[in-house]
Amino acid sequence: xxxxxxxxxxxxxxxxxxxxxxxxxxxxxxxxxxxxxxxxxxxxxxxxxxxxxxxxxxxxxxxxxxxxxxxxxxxxxxxxxxxxxxxxxxxxxxxxxxx
Numbered sequence: 001x002x003x004x005x006x007x008x009x010x011x012x013x014x015x016x017x018x019x020x021x022x023x024x025x026x027x028x029x030x031x032x033x034x035x036x037x038x039x040x041x042x043x044x045x046x047x048x049x050x051x052x053x054x055x056x057x058x059x060x061x062x063x064x065x066x067x068x069x070x071x072x073x074x075x076x077x078x079x080x081x082x083x084x085x086x087x088x089x090x091x092x093x094x095x096x097x098x099x
Contacts, residue, residue: 006088034061
């Protein structure tokens, strides 16, 4: 399984646009093949910081996600609405123990 974590920090004047774009991206991503989960939340100590957590079945599914035109537009739009470019980390993981 591939786990992606990331965040963006909206400017005060773009907070609503960032939230709208983030939710739209999450909903679209959830429908993609190989997406196990895709979520966005806000940092309770820094409300302009939007945190993304994604789980993908494998690296091929994540790479396909990155090639989707909407994903590229999302990254470009977020970069224009935030203080700095989106931060992203990618991890390869396996489930530890039974649920």
